[in-house]
Amino acid sequence: MDPTTRLQIFVDLVSGLTGVSPRVASQAQAAARYLENYMQLADQVAGVGATDALLTIYADVRKSLPPGEAAKKLFLGGLDKTSPDKQWPFSAMARTLMKFVLLGVWYDPKKKDDDGTIPTAVSYSESLVWLIAQAHPVGASKLAYGYWANPPPPLDKLIG
Amino acid sequence: MADYDVIIVGAGISGAIMALELGRQNKRVLVLDAGPVDPNSRKDFQDHLLRSVIKLPECPYPPYEDNPGRQNAPRANSRMLFKWPGYKNPLAKDQIYSFNASSHLTVSPVSQLPFLSTYERVVGGTTWHWLGTCLRLLPNDFRMQSTYGRGIDWPIDYCDLVDDYGRAEYEIGVSANVKEQTYLDLWFPPGYSYPMPPIAPTYSDNQLDKWMAGLQLPWLNNQKPRMNNTPQARNSIFHDGRRACAGNTSCIPMCPIQAKYDATITLQKAVNTNYVTVQAQSVVKKVNVDAATHKVTSVDVVRYDSAAGGTLEYETLAATAFVIAAHAIETPRLLLNSISPATPNGVANSSGQVGQNLMDHIVYLGWGLSNEPVYPNRGPRSSGGIETLRDGPFRKDFAAFRVDVGNEGWGWADGDPNTITNDFIDGTNSSGTNCKGETLCGDALVQRLNDKLTRMVRFCYLVEQLPCRKNRVELSPISKDGLGIPRPQITYGLDDYTFGGLASAAKATSTIFEKCGIQNFTTLREAKPGRPHAGDGYPTAVDPSGAPYNVYGAGHIAGTYRMGSNADESVVNDRLQSHDHPNLFLLGSGVFPTIATGNPTLTIAALTYRASRELLKQV
Numbered sequence: 001m002d003p004t005t006r007l008q009i010f011v012d013l014v015s016g017l018t019g020v021s022p023r024v025a026s027q028a029q030a031a032a033r034y035l036e037n038y039m040q041l042a043d044q045v046a047g048v049g050a051t052d053a054l055l056t057i058y059a060d061v062r063k064s065l066p067p068g069e070a071a072k073k074l075f076l077g078g079l080d081k082t083s084p085d086k087q088w089p090f091s092a093m094a095r096t097l098m099k100f101v102l103l104g105v106w107y108d109p110k111k112k113d114d115d116g117t118i119p120t121a122v123s124y125s126e127s128l129v130w131l132i133a134q135a136h137p138v139g140a141s142k143l144a145y146g147y148w149a150n151p152p153p154p155l156d157k158l159i160g
Numbered sequence: 161m162a163d164y165d166v167i168i169v170g171a172g173i174s175g176a177i178m179a180l181e182l183g184r185q186n187k188r189v190l191v192l193d194a195g196p197v198d199p200n201s202r203k204d205f206q207d208h209l210l211r212s213v214i215k216l217p218e219c220p221y222p223p224y225e226d227n228p229g230r231q232n233a234p235r236a237n238s239r240m241l242f243k244w245p246g247y248k249n250p251l252a253k254d255q256i257y258s259f260n261a262s263s264h265l266t267v268s269p270v271s272q273l274p275f276l277s278t279y280e281r282v283v284g285g286t287t288w289h290w291l292g293t294c295l296r297l298l299p300n301d302f303r304m305q306s307t308y309g310r311g312i313d314w315p316i317d318y319c320d321l322v323d324d325y326g327r328a329e330y331e332i333g334v335s336a337n338v339k340e341q342t343y344l345d346l347w348f349p350p351g352y353s354y355p356m357p358p359i360a361p362t363y364s365d366n367q368l369d370k371w372m373a374g375l376q377l378p379w380l381n382n383q384k385p386r387m388n389n390t391p392q393a394r395n396s397i398f399h400d401g402r403r404a405c406a407g408n409t410s411c412i413p414m415c416p417i418q419a420k421y422d423a424t425i426t427l428q429k430a431v432n433t434n435y436v437t438v439q440a441q442s443v444v445k446k447v448n449v450d451a452a453t454h455k456v457t458s459v460d461v462v463r464y465d466s467a468a469g470g471t472l473e474y475e476t477l478a479a480t481a482f483v484i485a486a487h488a489i490e491t492p493r494l495l496l497n498s499i500s501p502a503t504p505n506g507v508a509n510s511s512g513q514v515g516q517n518l519m520d521h522i523v524y525l526g527w528g529l530s531n532e533p534v535y536p537n538r539g540p541r542s543s544g545g546i547e548t549l550r551d552g553p554f555r556k557d558f559a560a561f562r563v564d565v566g567n568e569g570w571g572w573a574d575g576d577p578n579t580i581t582n583d584f585i586d587g588t589n590s591s592g593t594n595c596k597g598e599t600l601c602g603d604a605l606v607q608r609l610n611d612k613l614t615r616m617v618r619f620c621y622l623v624e625q626l627p628c629r630k631n632r633v634e635l636s637p638i639s640k641d642g643l644g645i646p647r648p649q650i651t652y653g654l655d656d657y658t659f660g661g662l663a664s665a666a667k668a669t670s671t672i673f674e675k676c677g678i679q680n681f682t683t684l685r686e687a688k689p690g691r692p693h694a695g696d697g698y699p700t701a702v703d704p705s706g707a708p709y710n711v712y713g714a715g716h717i718a719g720t721y722r723m724g725s726n727a728d729e730s731v732v733n734d735r736l737q738s739h740d741h742p743n744l745f746l747l748g749s750g751v752f753p754t755i756a757t758g759n760p761t762l763t764i765a766a767l768t769y770r771a772s773r774e775l776l777k778q779v
Contacts, residue, residue: 019606068602075601095585098601103578105213116578121210129577132606133613135537138568139209139410145396148407148539148567149360155610 001052009055010035012062016071017098020128020159025101032126034101037119041106042093046085053084054093102129104137131158162478164190165779167459169444169494170485172285173761174747174768176426177331178483181772183433187779190437190477191427192461194233194490195282196222197440198424205288206416214239214575217289217413217715221282223467228264232464232472232642233443236265236278236489244274246686247700247708265489265648266636272653273699277520277713279487283440286487286715287422289413291541292393293564293759294334296325299345300551301756308555310657311626311754315725315734318346321766326352328765329391332421333400335359336391343388344551356396358389359405362567364534364617365389365544371530371676377668381552385672387565388547393421393761394540400425407539409568441465444494445645447482449741451502456482456744462643469642480779481743483771488518488717488750492633493648495721508738508746513731514721515633518652519755521622521714522701524561524662526669527573528678529593533614536569543567549668550757558660559624560757563668569616570681577613584608592681617678621665622714625658625755633720654711659703662711685710716760718749736771743778745771 001009007029014025014034029035039051057079061070073079075094083089088109100106104127105116118124125140134152136142152158166182168175171193182189198205205220212219216238228234240263245252253269260266267274279286299318304311326349329336335356338348369387376382394405394415405419418425430436446460459482463473484491492515498507506514546563554560570576570591580591587599593612600608625631631653635646654662666682673680685698701711724730727739732751738744747768749760756763 017601019602019604072601076599094601098585099582102581105578116213118211118213121207124210129581129609129613130537132609133537133569133577134533134535134610135569135613136409137210138215138537138571139206139408139414139416141406141408143538144406145404146360146407148362148543149366151363151533152535152538155606159606 001055006052006055007035009059012067013055013058013071014097014101016067017075017094018102018128020131024128024131024159028101028126028128032104032120032122034123037123038097038100041119042096045109046088046093050085050093054090057082057090101127103127134158162480164188164477164479166481166483166775167192167477167479168483168485169459170285170487170490171283171423171427171438172485172487172748173287173423173426174764175285175483175485176423176430177765177768178485178747178772178775179430179436180426180433181769182776182779183430183435185776186435187776188435189430190439190479191430192442192444192459193283193438193440194443194486195280195440197283197438202414202416202418205414209410209413213578215410215413215571218278218280220414221280221288226262227468228262228641228647229639230468230642232462232468232470233281233441234264234641234647235281236263236275238278240265241274241276241699242697244697244699246697247702260639264641265650266639268634268649268651271651273701273711275518275520275650275652275713276522276699276711277715277717279489279715279717281490283438284422284424284427287761290715290761291411291759292420293542294329294332294336294391294393294762295547295562295758296341296346297756297758297763298551301754301758304555304754310555312724314753315723321763321770322349324766324769325762327769328762330355331426332393332762332765333395334391334393334762335396337389340389341391343547354391356399359392359394359396359540359543361387361389362539362543364536364567365565367530367532367534368565368617368676372672375672375675377549377671379664379667380549380554383548383552385546385549385563385668387544390543390545392540392543395419405540409537409539409541411541439463443643443645445497445643447484447494447498447507447744448476449500449502449507454502454741456507456741464643472643481745481775483745483747483775485747487748488720489633489648491746491748491750492720493635496635497645508721508731508740508744510740511728511731513729516629517627517719517722518631518633518650518717519625519627519719519752521716521755522625522654522658522662523712523714524621524623524665524709525573525712526619526621526665526673526680526682527570528617528673528680528682529612529615530617531615531677534617535614536567536616537571539567541566541568558664559658561621561623561661561665562757564620564622566618566620568618569613570618572620573618576616577609580612581609592683619669619672621668622716622757622759623658623661623665624757626655627719627722627754628655654701656704659701662703662709663707684708714759716749716755718752718755718760721746721750722753723751724753735774736767737774745775747771
């Protein structure tokens, strides 16, 4: 898979799985390099090409479904029959990816009850759940004194 | 002539303030600290913070491993509490030995609980990870025995400390408003004002105050809980060369922009006098006393160059006077380790009180979901609390508390946003909010997470503990650190007075939450599925009726070298001077006779000013 295509599909998949817009997903990806980090970690677990396999199957489904529905089909296990790694099927890869971009945390699928690791500081400070919470990552506010006295901007302004 | 006028052991807030006061009077001062210096850029610490999945108070700071048997300056770590065997675990007593193998703070076989709080061993001390709460103690906090027949009285009262409180507030840089801090008999000198205006309350604080208006708590003498802006050691304006708070919500474990005060600020001012030298990575192993004069003559120091092992240099350093400011566990550890023919029970310990009366504020957490959004995780970690419940005649019967109202959602209570996010992705219900076991993605996930994460409320009750000799720090007879110094051994438990305060806190949670329309999600945290015994990982205290409480420490370690007028019952006098050794001063909350109802740091600082005047008479 060529890098440009891979990146486009990845951003589309992240958007579909997490509900943030492609614009927001793309910004987070540019800062935190989630794709590169995920691919390195996931391919260590399931073998070289595992991430491309996930993106390819998603891209196939996307030809006939909008991103939200395609992502949901993947998430709910509708594409698991074609997973090359039955121990870590596409639906589980998708869940790990969601946690990776929402929280910045890599939960190793091979470790039971893994407490997780955060590969880089930026993985955490760009993680998407904080936008969904209409807040900011702990220890990484980009705002100035006093902003907290008033309600935040509407959710759709933050993730849309 | 001695090498220095004064040697100070410990570069936390009390050591730093003492060094500055002495340096300003042209006294030659050496400050020794067991830990490393602060890095050139606090970004090094911030990176550790950001990369920690569980953002515990210690996570930004070294040492980063738990290997106290090999490390030269190990420290306590909250992470260890996750390894504490559960209260239902039939093998709990056996598991204490494995707990002790990897915890700097070991536990004696008769201890009910591990010690629940931690501290830093790094230049700047625990102010690196403190919240920055700067409450004054209440007048009645100083006279618990004479007012309520509980604990003991301090040898000083609020009047004796009021001016030093002001000095401390100006050195630290406290943001608050006098009018709002005048409650429960607290008073201020005419014309006094804090150095900075109050920190803007969070949206959550304002909403909660509106919702709880009109409520009375009958069992707390009909006190009316209201939100009160907390005096905070963080800048509300550009002050002392530092910028205003940017609301990172990470005051604990660290402020990435140093809008929150830490002791490195005062320490730098002390160094700038050109009379103060700071020597890091220098562990004081023993305090030496002259048998004839009873004066302290020198300290034995070990300098190290790496966290574990490495090259060690030994030196004995002399001074005219000595200050030990190593907090309420390491200070008694050093005193007790300083045995000689002149000091057979350890230095400053003719009373036998060194290490006794270990106290903390016992934390009860209450958490829930409000009806309307309160938008946590925006602004300081806490900007307000409920202070009116700190005192009243009920203190004759059970412990009082103050309530710190958090602004980090359920971050502390439940590990959020991680726990709830995992729940709605995996269909689990660890947070208690996913009863239907939903597995969601896309817009549905956004809706559910946003709905929960914007309505999270957390109350932290800081419950009093009375002094009790059973609760103590001793030297471990078995475990040593990398320098061969015995590690601390803790014996610790709660009495009925504190359990009464915990029950009161639970009742206050239900009552206030009900009035505010907050759905109470407070629950006893027990083992994750798959762990061998229920309760493992959450220290739990069980009251005499069998009711279990998850308990946490507040980091307010106190009482282990208390002040008093009677040399048989206390370690230092009311100027923090050792009863036994006239040129030795002991600083920190170890001198507190009772834990009181306020966070201790401001009082630690105020008492340091008081001690500095006495010390300056000697050098």
